[in-house]
Amino acid sequence: MIVSDKTIIRYKHGVSTKIEDPVICEDWFNLFLNDKLIYQTPVLDQEIDDLIYGLLYVKGHIQVGVNGRLPLLDIVKKGRDWFISSKEVLSGQSFRQMVEEAQQKAGLGEIDFTVSPGYTADKILDLMRDFQKLPSVYHSTGGVHMAAFAVDKISFWADDVSRRNSVDKVIGKIFKSDIKFQNGIFVSSGRISSDIVIRMIKTGVKIIASVSAPMDKAIDLANTYGITLCGFVRGGRMNIYTHSDRVINL
Numbered sequence: 001m002i003v004s005d006k007t008i009i010r011y012k013h014g015v016s017t018k019i020e021d022p023v024i025c026e027d028w029f030n031l032f033l034n035d036k037l038i039y040q041t042p043v044l045d046q047e048i049d050d051l052i053y054g055l056l057y058v059k060g061h062i063q064v065g066v067n068g069r070l071p072l073l074d075i076v077k078k079g080r081d082w083f084i085s086s087k088e089v090l091s092g093q094s095f096r097q098m099v100e101e102a103q104q105k106a107g108l109g110e111i112d113f114t115v116s117p118g119y120t121a122d123k124i125l126d127l128m129r130d131f132q133k134l135p136s137v138y139h140s141t142g143g144v145h146m147a148a149f150a151v152d153k154i155s156f157w158a159d160d161v162s163r164r165n166s167v168d169k170v171i172g173k174i175f176k177s178d179i180k181f182q183n184g185i186f187v188s189s190g191r192i193s194s195d196i197v198i199r200m201i202k203t204g205v206k207i208i209a210s211v212s213a214p215m216d217k218a219i220d221l222a223n224t225y226g227i228t229l230c231g232f233v234r235g236g237r238m239n240i241y242t243h244s245d246r247v248i249n250l
Helices: 046-058 094-106 121-132 138-143 161-173 193-203 216-224
Strands: 005-013 015-022 025-032 036-043 074-078 081-085 145-150 155-159 187-188 209-212 228-234 237-242
Touching: 005 138, 015 138, 025 046, 036 046, 036 161, 046 161, 046 193, 046 228, 074 228, 074 237, 081 187, 121 145, 121 155, 121 187, 121 209, 121 228, 121 237, 138 145, 145 161, 155 161, 161 193, 193 209, 193 216, 216 228
Parallel strands: 025 081, 187 209, 209 228
Antiparallel strands: 005 015, 025 036, 074 081, 145 155, 145 187, 228 237
């Protein structure tokens, strides 16, 4: 169950009313890789397979094989525990190691600062309007976060109680598809923190837009690693914090 009704008292304009209000059901997620616990988090109990693929990819445990072949994973659920067995997994990386790897690439001049793909400001605003119309738990309750990925239009989206999990679920969906990360734009309902930008560095996504605010370290990372970061994308306006040359016709 994702949503349950709770009896509450709503106070509005001096009037108290007893009503049934939909509330998010928070579950717990423990991820074991070859019998080793590697991740724990509260979750919205849907699209967990996508979360698993997204997490394993972001943390460097899996990668796409030759001719786009996905790694073979044996996934078993036992209560709140998810067990992944595979001979194809890698040792993985911490987020610190990911940043250090990106810094090394920057020092070697290997960061991609090309403008393509580019989007007009109006296109980014249009995608955000489309994002706000998607059928989702985020829009029906306001109790979760939501992320999406678009190339010309929104292709994938996901809800979760965590900003990071919603992004990782979408990354998992893209990972399992034939769409290239580098060709699209990420859209988010939540704050853009440094760990979200690290996910963009890892996947190669060049543009991220949010209805909310970015953090200072996120801006610094995006600037260093060639990512266009747009915040407060709502109401026909936005702030472009880094690499504005990727936003066409400013």
